[in-house]
Amino acid sequence: MIVAVTGIILILFVIGHLLGNLQIFLGPEWINGYAQHLRDLGPLLWIIRGALLVVVILHIYFTIQLVIENRRARPDHYKRKDFVKATLASRSMAISGLIVLAFIIFHLLHFSFRTTDPRFAQLAHDPLGHDDVYSMMVLGFSNPLVSGFYILALFLLALHLSHGASSFFQSLGLNDQKLAPRLASAGRIFAWLLFFGYSSIPAAVLIGWVKLRTHS
Amino acid sequence: MIGTLDSRVPAGPLPEKWRRHQNNSKLVAPNNRRRFEIIIVGTGLAGGSAAATLAEQGYNIKSFCYQDSPRRAHSIAAQGGINAAKNYQNDGDSVYRLFYDTIKGGDFRSREANVYRLAEVSNSIIDQCVEQGVPFAREYGGLLANRSFGGAQVSRTFYARGQTGQQLLLGAYQALCRQIAAGTVTMFPQTEMLDLVLVDGHAKGIITRDLITGEIVRHAADAVVLATGGYGNVFYLSTNARGCNVTATYRAYKKGALFANPCYTQIHPTCIPVSGDYQSKLTLMSESLRNDGRVWVPKRKEDCGKPPNDIPEADRDYYLERKYPSYGNLAPRDISSRSAKEVCDEGRGVGPGGRGVYLDFKDAIARLGEATIRERYGNLFDIYEKITGDNAYKAPMRIYPAVHYTMGGLWVDYNLMSNVPGLHVIGEANFSDHGANRLGASALMQGLADGYFVLPYTLPNYLAGQIGKRPSTDHPEFVKAESEVRERTKRMLDVDGKRSVDSFHRELGLLLWDKCGMARNAPGLQEAIARIPQLREEFWNNVTVPGYGENFNQSLERAGRVADFLEFGELMCRDALARDESCGGHFRQEHQTPDGEAVRDDENFADVFAWEYQGDGAEPKLHPEPLVFESVHLATRSYK
Amino acid sequence: MNFKLKIWRQLGRDSKGKLKPYEISGISPATSFLEMLDILNEQLTAHGTEPVAFDSDCREGICGTCSLTINGEAHGPSHPAAACQLYMREFKDGATITIEPFRARSFPIVKDLVINRSALDRIVQAGGFVSARTGSAPEANSTPVPKHKADLAMEAAACIGCGACAAACPNASAMLFTSAKISHLALLPQGQPERRRRVLRMVRQMDAEGFGNCTNTYECEAVCPAEISVSFIAKMNREYAIASLGERLGE
Ligand SMILES: Cc1cc2nc3c(=O)[nH]c(=O)nc-3n(C[C@H](O)[C@H](O)[C@H](O)COP(=O)(O)OP(=O)(O)OC[C@H]3O[C@@H](n4cnc5c(N)ncnc54)[C@H](O)[C@@H]3O)c2cc1C
Ligand code: HEM
Ligand code: HEM
Numbered sequence A: 001m002i003v004a005v006t007g008i009i010l011i012l013f014v015i016g017h018l019l020g021n022l023q024i025f026l027g028p029e030w031i032n033g034y035a036q037h038l039r040d041l042g043p044l045l046w047i048i049r050g051a052l053l054v055v056v057i058l059h060i061y062f063t064i065q066l067v068i069e070n071r072r073a074r075p076d077h078y079k080r081k082d083f084v085k086a087t088l089a090s091r092s093m094a095i096s097g098l099i100v101l102a103f104i105i106f107h108l109l110h111f112s113f114r115t116t117d118p119r120f121a122q123l124a125h126d127p128l129g130h131d132d133v134y135s136m137m138v139l140g141f142s143n144p145l146v147s148g149f150y151i152l153a154l155f156l157l158a159l160h161l162s163h164g165a166s167s168f169f170q171s172l173g174l175n176d177q178k179l180a181p182r183l184a185s186a187g188r189i190f191a192w193l194l195f196f197g198y199s200s201i202p203a204a205v206l207i208g209w210v211k212l213r214t215h216s
Numbered sequence B: 001m002i003g004t005l006d007s008r009v010p011a012g013p014l015p016e017k018w019r020r021h022q023n024n025s026k027l028v029a030p031n032n033r034r035r036f037e038i039i040i041v042g043t044g045l046a047g048g049s050a051a052a053t054l055a056e057q058g059y060n061i062k063s064f065c066y067q068d069s070p071r072r073a074h075s076i077a078a079q080g081g082i083n084a085a086k087n088y089q090n091d092g093d094s095v096y097r098l099f100y101d102t103i104k105g106g107d108f109r110s111r112e113a114n115v116y117r118l119a120e121v122s123n124s125i126i127d128q129c130v131e132q133g134v135p136f137a138r139e140y141g142g143l144l145a146n147r148s149f150g151g152a153q154v155s156r157t158f159y160a161r162g163q164t165g166q167q168l169l170l171g172a173y174q175a176l177c178r179q180i181a182a183g184t185v186t187m188f189p190q191t192e193m194l195d196l197v198l199v200d201g202h203a204k205g206i207i208t209r210d211l212i213t214g215e216i217v218r219h220a221a222d223a224v225v226l227a228t229g230g231y232g233n234v235f236y237l238s239t240n241a242r243g244c245n246v247t248a249t250y251r252a253y254k255k256g257a258l259f260a261n262p263c264y265t266q267i268h269p270t271c272i273p274v275s276g277d278y279q280s281k282l283t284l285m286s287e288s289l290r291n292d293g294r295v296w297v298p299k300r301k302e303d304c305g306k307p308p309n310d311i312p313e314a315d316r317d318y319y320l321e322r323k324y325p326s327y328g329n330l331a332p333r334d335i336s337s338r339s340a341k342e343v344c345d346e347g348r349g350v351g352p353g354g355r356g357v358y359l360d361f362k363d364a365i366a367r368l369g370e371a372t373i374r375e376r377y378g379n380l381f382d383i384y385e386k387i388t389g390d391n392a393y394k395a396p397m398r399i400y401p402a403v404h405y406t407m408g409g410l411w412v413d414y415n416l417m418s419n420v421p422g423l424h425v426i427g428e429a430n431f432s433d434h435g436a437n438r439l440g441a442s443a444l445m446q447g448l449a450d451g452y453f454v455l456p457y458t459l460p461n462y463l464a465g466q467i468g469k470r471p472s473t474d475h476p477e478f479v480k481a482e483s484e485v486r487e488r489t490k491r492m493l494d495v496d497g498k499r500s501v502d503s504f505h506r507e508l509g510l511l512l513w514d515k516c517g518m519a520r521n522a523p524g525l526q527e528a529i530a531r532i533p534q535l536r537e538e539f540w541n542n543v544t545v546p547g548y549g550e551n552f553n554q555s556l557e558r559a560g561r562v563a564d565f566l567e568f569g570e571l572m573c574r575d576a577l578a579r580d581e582s583c584g585g586h587f588r589q590e591h592q593t594p595d596g597e598a599v600r601d602d603e604n605f606a607d608v609f610a611w612e613y614q615g616d617g618a619e620p621k622l623h624p625e626p627l628v629f630e631s632v633h634l635a636t637r638s639y640k
Numbered sequence C: 001m002n003f004k005l006k007i008w009r010q011l012g013r014d015s016k017g018k019l020k021p022y023e024i025s026g027i028s029p030a031t032s033f034l035e036m037l038d039i040l041n042e043q044l045t046a047h048g049t050e051p052v053a054f055d056s057d058c059r060e061g062i063c064g065t066c067s068l069t070i071n072g073e074a075h076g077p078s079h080p081a082a083a084c085q086l087y088m089r090e091f092k093d094g095a096t097i098t099i100e101p102f103r104a105r106s107f108p109i110v111k112d113l114v115i116n117r118s119a120l121d122r123i124v125q126a127g128g129f130v131s132a133r134t135g136s137a138p139e140a141n142s143t144p145v146p147k148h149k150a151d152l153a154m155e156a157a158a159c160i161g162c163g164a165c166a167a168a169c170p171n172a173s174a175m176l177f178t179s180a181k182i183s184h185l186a187l188l189p190q191g192q193p194e195r196r197r198r199v200l201r202m203v204r205q206m207d208a209e210g211f212g213n214c215t216n217t218y219e220c221e222a223v224c225p226a227e228i229s230v231s232f233i234a235k236m237n238r239e240y241a242i243a244s245l246g247e248r249l250g251e
């Protein structure tokens, strides 16, 4: 239950975050404006951040507990185990989730606390005094290693969600025989859309579509 | 020591008997019920329903089964349905008609009063099961649906898909679970009853073996109920589950309970035939297939090996249509089974070992189209394909008769108590209601009638006089019975011979199938009676049972059961030999009309044959119970 | 046909077990899988070795006794079917076949391939019934049940209690089994009075037995010989959510 509810909130967040981030394609003004909007929220932003943090912690706490219980439910493993219907995604929720967690930590250090890259600190604020998120993203993703890691993590996130985005319907009892296959494919499509949406950013930077702009 | 058998059928007109008997039966006051312990062996429809009901009334129940869960009793396998005289179809059904059909179906070899009571309580069974949540098939209006079944001209069979037995059993099992949770039933799964204990001539306990630990345990009680099902597995191959056995009832027989009509077995005509030496089980296919399929074999032996579709019409013998022009392929179970055996005996059988006949849907497919046939029988065709690997839409099915149900069982009176005071027997394990042949969909009815609605009213008749008479398990009779069981187990393990348990079982089964199967005759039966003791002798000198007695040992379990079959088979043959007439499932070749119809001898054999054990190797003693027919007229069955 | 077999041998609950290799030859394709094991056991017995313990009873897919994991799949490669409905023609001649018991903490091993599934019985004992005293039932046709509901209830009720769902589930969860019983009774009018109490008690018993949690991998449905649908798990989740909400609100 809690896993499902927190999962939904996280899904909503990633959707919103994606929409925000895609504004990079509209140019620095948009994305920087968006970032500023967020900052302008002031205390509200902190509340949202705090709530998000709680949600993530709850999600992780309960899923980890779940995983431990589930491991305990079968102490002696099969010597040979084949699966008929269980997808790779559904069986690797814990791993994909944990790598996503590692990613989130890195990501926060990277873009929120900006501790990984000394150049970010030197980025000028734009004329309106906004943070230059645009340049930060471009700078960050120009490093193929960073982009590679992002894409990998996004891939795992998509994997996680390709199962999770339909799974929560079942967990909450909002599923039935007719709905199930449709939800399953909708969930998968959703997850991969998300993947392409997000990865388009580092990919675009890498191939040079989105370049650093100098402020005049 | 046993005088004339008293069936304790109450006096009065047939429809009044049961009510009167209930009114005159003794009762046990609620506060006293707690003081009684009752052992119920078996958790099928009969045992499960009895345990749940008696526990609900306030008795303490100890319930036993050999499976790992009470839900797996063999009742689970029944497919077709359960009869009741509800007359929901408005086709003129009534308690009397159900009674009459059952007694006629049994070829007039059952007790009127018992059968009438069965028909009477049939309606309450349906009410009870529906209330438990049994998902019977329904019509669009939300009311219960019915189908028709062999031997009846009305539609009175209730069903739950093809899984009626399963659903009824789960209903009883769930009721049992409720009592287990309430602490009124103590459940002993994976526990086999190996002996009955009598104290002062009363059944007061049993000896069991815990199949997991091998522990031999004594259980004392105020009364013992056996609901251990049928013994069809004496034939080795049957539609019964692997574990079905005669052990519980046979041990009771050896302790003095009478075994009634052991030779009455029902052989079902449409099963999937044997395909190899190691086949372990026969699978039933619904008889409904005969509505559209045509049964045939090649006219000439030489054609038997040919692919069926290469045999031209002119060379086919549609023997049922030839012999029984009016009923044709729908001739009753016993008749069509026997005819199949005849043609195979003539060497015209098809498939491996020549033990099979064709059931052909070609004409039906041509007439109705494959889609219609698929709609009607698709799941059966699928089962057939799963087992045989053959596609019955393309080539005819092969079918053969198989042992299916045993009408015989321990003798019981109207109270369902055997001649041993305190020992009650219910369900397929007793002999009571089906005479020489059981109608489809009436075994489930009988099991539940006994367990829900008869035994709970009749058992107090015995218990009322038994307060405080439960012996301790330290009683010398318990000690003695236990050491006998131990000794026997040890002997079996010690033989250390060369032949496997199954090989003995297979040999016994084949012998009985040949000599005491669909058709029997005196020389054949005598041959079997001579052969079985030799086989038994060899068993005790040359069987090999690996492993130990003190742990889980399936070879040992099987050995014990086969050892009992090896004794029981002889009793069956003796009964078949003594019954010098043909009736129902018992067909003596000496007694038939020129065109092969069974000939009953009501003058001399309108009795129940109840056999008393006289010691190992000694001939058992016959106690006939005359059957009195006050309400029905004995008629000859004819299906020409 | 010839086969190489790898069979799990384990003396008792607390002993250590391992896969042991066997070879068997001359098997006809029409032999059932369990009959193949019978033949192996006859041969082992003839050699004075203890035969392989495995459970079965009806051998036609209805009693739920057989419980083999064959080549990593509960009940073997042919679905939907119980292990007793599997025939050797499904395998390639010369194939290696691995046979293990159903594995879950709640299904302790009795011996070799035989397990103890009493946990499933205890889940039913916790509430998987309608309390209907014998003889007190109203006339059967006094409560009509819409046909589609009766049919759906039958679909759920078809569960044979084999435990393959828990054996196949990556988390050893018995949700499919439990949800089948809960749904069966929740769909029928007779099951209504105890509906909430039933789901709460059965789910809690299921957890207490040490089964894992469902993470919706649907492997159970794939191996279920009775084709029980995972939509019943969704139904159970819903029933449980409503019932526990009701419980919190002090109903
Ligand atoms: C394939 C098949 C289909 C059938 N279809 C129909 C049908 O459609 N309609 C119909 O009316 N009838 C049908 N029948 C017949 C009917 O199913 C049985 O006659 C009936 O279910 C028997 O019920 P029971 O309770 O007497 O015994 P069972 O259900 O056989 O139960 C026997 C119980 O005794 C226990 N037991 C046995 N021996 C021992 C021992 N030594 N120690 C401890 N416990 C022991 C077992 O564990 C089990 O719990 C069918 C039978 C078969 C085989
Ligand atoms: C941070 C580390 C994470 C871990 C360890 C983790 C782990 C898990 C696990 C094990 C499950 C399976 C439980 C189940 O299906 O019931 C799960 C489900 C789910 N997760 Fe995560 N996850 C993490 C992050 C995320 C993130 C970032 C999101 C969303 C963006 C997310 C969304 C979901 C969803 C929607 C479900 C399905 C819930 C359900 O079916 O009930 N998770 N997670
Ligand atoms: C290509 C992909 C992504 C880009 C370009 C990106 C970009 C950013 C940027 C620029 C910020 C900082 C905003 C600011 O400080 O003003 C940020 C914050 C954040 N991102 Fe991402 N992000 C991406 C993917 C993700 C994913 C997949 C997740 C989660 C699963 C995620 C979770 C977060 C969180 C939790 C924050 C902190 C929010 C906050 O500070 O309020 N991001 N992201």
Ligand code: SF4
Residues within 6 Å of the ligand: C158, C159, C160, C161, C162, C163, C164, C165, C166, C176, C177, C180, C220, C223, C224, C225, C226, C227, C228
């Ligand atoms: S749900 Fe299916 S797999 Fe699980 S116990 Fe029932 S029948 Fe077996």
Ligand code: F3S
Residues within 6 Å of the ligand: C165, C168, C169, C170, C171, C172, C173, C174, C175, C176, C213, C214, C215, C216, C217, C218, C219, C220, C221, C230, C233
């Ligand atoms: S396989 Fe297991 S994870 Fe859930 S859907 Fe079935 S119980």
Ligand code: FES
Residues within 6 Å of the ligand: C055, C056, C057, C058, C059, C060, C061, C062, C063, C064, C065, C066, C082, C083, C084, C085
């Ligand atoms: S043995 Fe009964 S289901 Fe397999």
